[in-house]
Amino acid sequence: MDQPRIAFIGSGVMGASTAGHLLDAGHSLSVHTRTRSKAEKLLARGATWADSPGEAVAGADVVISIVGYPQDVEQIYLEKGGILDRLDSGCLAIDMTTSSPRLAREIAKQGVGRGIEVLDAPVSGGDKGAREAKLSIMVGGESKAFDRALPILQLLGANIQLQGPPGSGQHTKMCNQIAIASGMVAIGESLAYAKAANLDPETVLLSISSGAAGSWSMSNLVPRALAGDCAPGFYVKHFIKDMGIALRSAEEMSLDLPGLAMAKRLYDQLAANGHEDEGTQALFRMYLEK
Amino acid sequence: MDQPRIAFIGSGVMGASTAGHLLDAGHSLSVHTRTRSKAEKLLARGATWADSPGEAVAGADVVISIVGYPQDVEQIYLEKGGILDRLDSGCLAIDMTTSSPRLAREIAKQGVGRGIEVLDAPVSGGDKGAREAKLSIMVGGESKAFDRALPILQLLGANIQLQGPPGSGQHTKMCNQIAIASGMVAIGESLAYAKAANLDPETVLLSISSGAAGSWSMSNLVPRALAGDCAPGFYVKHFIKDMGIALRSAEEMSLDLPGLAMAKRLYDQLAANGHEDEGTQALFRMYLEK
Numbered sequence: 009m010d011q012p013r014i015a016f017i018g019s020g021v022m023g024a025s026t027a028g029h030l031l032d033a034g035h036s037l038s039v040h041t042r043t044r045s046k047a048e049k050l051l052a053r054g055a056t057w058a059d060s061p062g063e064a065v066a067g068a069d070v071v072i073s074i075v076g077y078p079q080d081v082e083q084i085y086l087e088k089g090g091i092l093d094r095l096d097s098g099c100l101a102i103d104m105t106t107s108s109p110r111l112a113r114e115i116a117k118q119g120v121g122r123g124i125e126v127l128d129a130p131v132s133g134g135d136k137g138a139r140e141a142k143l144s145i146m147v148g149g150e151s152k153a154f155d156r157a158l159p160i161l162q163l164l165g166a167n168i169q170l171q172g173p174p175g176s177g178q179h180t181k182m183c184n185q186i187a188i189a190s191g192m193v194a195i196g197e198s199l200a201y202a203k204a205a206n207l208d209p210e211t212v213l214l215s216i217s218s219g220a221a222g223s224w225s226m227s228n229l230v231p232r233a234l235a236g237d238c239a240p241g242f243y244v245k246h247f248i249k250d251m252g253i254a255l256r257s258a259e260e261m262s263l264d265l266p267g268l269a270m271a272k273r274l275y276d277q278l279a280a281n282g283h284e285d286e287g288t289q290a291l292f293r294m295y296l297e298k
Numbered sequence: 299m300d301q302p303r304i305a306f307i308g309s310g311v312m313g314a315s316t317a318g319h320l321l322d323a324g325h326s327l328s329v330h331t332r333t334r335s336k337a338e339k340l341l342a343r344g345a346t347w348a349d350s351p352g353e354a355v356a357g358a359d360v361v362i363s364i365v366g367y368p369q370d371v372e373q374i375y376l377e378k379g380g381i382l383d384r385l386d387s388g389c390l391a392i393d394m395t396t397s398s399p400r401l402a403r404e405i406a407k408q409g410v411g412r413g414i415e416v417l418d419a420p421v422s423g424g425d426k427g428a429r430e431a432k433l434s435i436m437v438g439g440e441s442k443a444f445d446r447a448l449p450i451l452q453l454l455g456a457n458i459q460l461q462g463p464p465g466s467g468q469h470t471k472m473c474n475q476i477a478i479a480s481g482m483v484a485i486g487e488s489l490a491y492a493k494a495a496n497l498d499p500e501t502v503l504l505s506i507s508s509g510a511a512g513s514w515s516m517s518n519l520v521p522r523a524l525a526g527d528c529a530p531g532f533y534v535k536h537f538i539k540d541m542g543i544a545l546r547s548a549e550e551m552s553l554d555l556p557g558l559a560m561a562k563r564l565y566d567q568l569a570a571n572g573h574e575d576e577g578t579q580a581l582f583r584m585y586l587e588k
Binding site: 242 | 399422423424427434436457459461462465466469470472473474475476477478479480481483484485486487488489490491492494495496497498501502504505506508509510511512513514515516518532544547548551552553555556557558560
C-alpha cells in the first residue's frame with residue numbers, strides 16, 4: 009500500500025519536528041504555514057509548499073495541523089476554501105493544536121457531514137518530546153479514525169491514548185494543564201516561604217524534590233528559575249491561552265475551578281509585567297523576587 | 299567509643315520503625331510513649347521503659363522525639379521535669395516531630411542556656427520511608443550539633459540536609475507541605491474536570507501522569523483514590539495540622555499564601571465531613587463525587 013500523502017499545516021517549534029518525522033518515514037508532505045520562512049527546512053528536505061491550508065490539502069489523504077490558537081484552528085478548518093471545504097471525502101484530519109473542546113466537537117460534526125473523519129489530538133512533552141518523537145498524544149474521536157491514524161501518530165509519540173469521542177483529546181489536555189497550573193502555584197508559594205524563612209532554595213530542593221512533594225515541574229523548572237534562566241520551554245502566553253480555554257470549558261460544564269482561576273490570575277499578572285514571552289518557570293522568579 | 303545511650307519519646311507509626319533501627323544498630327534505648335502498649339514491641343527487643351519523658355532522658359546521651367502536635371513537643375521539652383529539665387548538660391536533643399518553627403527556635407534557645415544542643419529534624423517519606431530507613435531528614439540547628447547527630451540520623455534516613463539555624467528544619471518541612479497542598483488541589487480540579495467532561499480518569503492518568511503534569515501525588519495517590527482506597531498513608535488530620543502550622547508561620551513572616559489557604563479550607567471541609575482519619579487522597583474522592 010502506498011504511504012498516505014499528508015498535508016501539514018503549521019510549523020512552529022512543535023510542527024517543525026513533527027513534520028520532520030513524517031518526512032523521515034517517507035511520507036510525501038505538502039506544507040503550509042503562515043510564515044513561509046519557518047517551512048524552509050522542510051521544503052529543503054522535499055516537502056512541497058502550498059499557499060493556503062485549502063491548497064495544501066488538495067490531493068492529500070491525511071491532514072495534520074498544529075497551529076497557535078483556537079481562532080487559527082477555526083479559520084483553517086471552517087473558513088470557505090479551508091480544510092473541510094477542500095479535503096476529499098473519505099480523508100482524515102488530525103488537529104494537534106491545544107484548542108477548545110467545543111470547537112473540536114464542531115469541526116468533527118461538520119466533518120461527518122462531508123465524509124471526513126476528524127480527530128483532536130493535542131500533545132504534551134514539549135519541544136524535546138516532539139524532537140525525540142516521544143510526545144504524549146491525547147486523542148478524541150471515533151475509534152475507527154483512531155485506528156487509521158495510529159500508524160502516523162506512532163511516528164510522533166510514545167504514549168498515544170484514545171480518550172473518547174470528539175473533544176475528549178482536548179478535554180484531556182485541559183486536565184493536564186489544570187494539574188500543572190495549581191502545581192506551579194504550589195511550588196511558587198513553597199519558594200516564597202523558603203525565601204521568607206531565610207532558607208537556601210537549592211538546599212530546600214535537595215530535601216523535598218525526591219519525596220512526596222516532588223513533581224516534574226519542581227525537578228525540571230525550579231532549577232532553571234533559580235539559575236535565572238527564564239528561556240521558554242513552554243511560553244507564559246501559551247499557558248495563559250490554555251488556562252483560558254480550560255476555564256471557559258469548565259464554565260460551560262458549570263464547574264468551578266478556583267485553584268485554576270488563581271493560577272490564571274497570577275500568570276496574567278506575570279504577562280502584564282512583561283514576561284509573556286518567557287517560560288512558565290518565570291512565575292517562580294515572581295515569588296522569589298516579591 | 300561506646301554507642302551513645304538514646305532516649306526515645308513517642309512510638310507512633312513513624313517512631314516505632316525509627317526506634318527499631320536504633321536498636322538494630324546496637325544502641326541502648328529507653329522509651330517513653332503516651333500509650334505504653336505501643337512500645338511493647340520495642341520493649342520486647344530490649345528497650346527499657348520509662349514512665350515519663352523526663353525519666354527517659356535521665357542518663358541518656360541523646361534524646362530523639364517524634365510525637366504528634368506542637369503542644370506535645372512543647373510539653374515534653376519545656377514542662378517542669380521534662381526533657382530540658384532532666385537531660386544532662388552536654389547532651390543532644392533531636393525533635394523529629396513536624397512542629398512549629400518558632401517553638402523549635404524557643405527550645406533550641408532554652409537548650410543553649412542549659413548546655414544542651416538541640417536540633418529540629420522533621421522528616422518526609424512516610425511509614426514506608428521510616429521502615430526502610432530512607433527518610434528525608436530536614437535539619438535545623440548548629441553545624442556542630444548536626445555533625446554529632448549525623449551517625450544516628452544516617453541509621454534512619456537516606457537524604458539528610460542541614461538547612462540552617464534552629465527552626466530551619468521545620469521551615470523546610472513547611473516548604474514540603476506547602477508544595478504538596480496546592481498540588482493536591484491541582485490534581486483534584488483536574489479529576490473534577492475529567493469527570494465533568496465524561497472522561498475516564500484512569501485513561502486520563504495514562505496520558506498525563508508521566509509528563510509535565512506528573513507528580514509523586516498523582517502517581518501514588520490518585521490510583522488509590524480511584525480504587526476507592528482512602529486508607530491513611532498520611533492522615534488528613536495530620537496534614538491539616540501541618541498546613542495550620544505553615545499558615546501561622548507564614549503570617550508571622552507577613553507572607554500571604556492564598557493557594558495554601560485554599561487547600562487548608564478544602565481539607566477542613568473534608569475533615570468536617572468525617573474524613574479526618576482517612577489518607578490525604580480522600581480529597582480526590584471529594585472532587586470525584588461532587
